[in-house]
Amino acid sequence: MGQQKPQIRSTTVLGVLRDGKAALGSDGQMTLGNTVMKHSTRKIRSLYQGKFVTxxxxxxxxxxxLLERFEAKLEAYSGRLDRAAVELAKDWRTDKYLRRLEAMLAVVSSDKALIISGTGDVIEPEDGIxxxxSGSMYALAAARALMKHTTLSAEEIVRESLQTAAEICIYTNDHIAIETL
Structure with a gap:
């Protein structure tokens, strides 16, 4: 039997929209199998003249x-986020090479938050989160509670939620990077 390839578990990314502001952040841990390979990986980027963070x-x-392809789609469609996301998802799903890529993207603008998956999904959550x-469900639960029960800013919610995920998920650390719009 062939050897099984170690699974890469590498991150928690969280984006929040609140009061006309957006924040997107991630932890810094990269894990291969049961080994932490790096503590300070940067997994977020500003795109299209700073109008989006992914x-x-x-x-x-x-x-x-995928990030390079998405940025090219933003350029091709004059920064229209929905159109660029749908076109990337279509390419991702139908292109023989792209179909094999194992990744997901989260994107925020000042008024929209999207998840783009390799299965062709473009998801806009109703709550703006x-x-x-790996630790996304922990961060999501924390962010929803903070949105509902506090007046914290988008950036503060992202920071606190990622910190909570880092305390629970072994594939998430507290080397948090956040960008805001």
Whole structure:
């Protein structure tokens, strides 16, 4: 029997929209199998003249490839986020090479939050919170509670929620990077 490839579990990315502001952040841990390979990986990027922030989860080379493609779609469609996301998802689903990429993207603008998946999904959560990666459900739960029961800013919610995920998820650490719009 062939050897099983170690699974890369590498991140928690969380984006929040609140009061006309957006924040997207991630932890810095990259894990291969049961080994932490790096503590300070940067998994978020500003795109299209600073109008969008995106984060990625999954295999790094795959995610960076998708990020480049997404940025090209934003340029091709004059910064229209919905159109660029749908066109990337269509390419991702139908292109023989792209179909093999194992990654997800979370994108925020000042008024929209999206998740773009490799299965062709473009998801806009009703609550303005996007979460992807190994610790995403922990961060999502914390963010929803903070949105409901506090007046914290989008950036503060992202920071506190990622910190909560880091305390629970072994694939998430507290080397948090956040960008705001």
């Amino acid at each position: 984060g990625f989860a999954g295999a790094t080379a795959d995610a960076l490839t 996007v979460a992807i990666g």
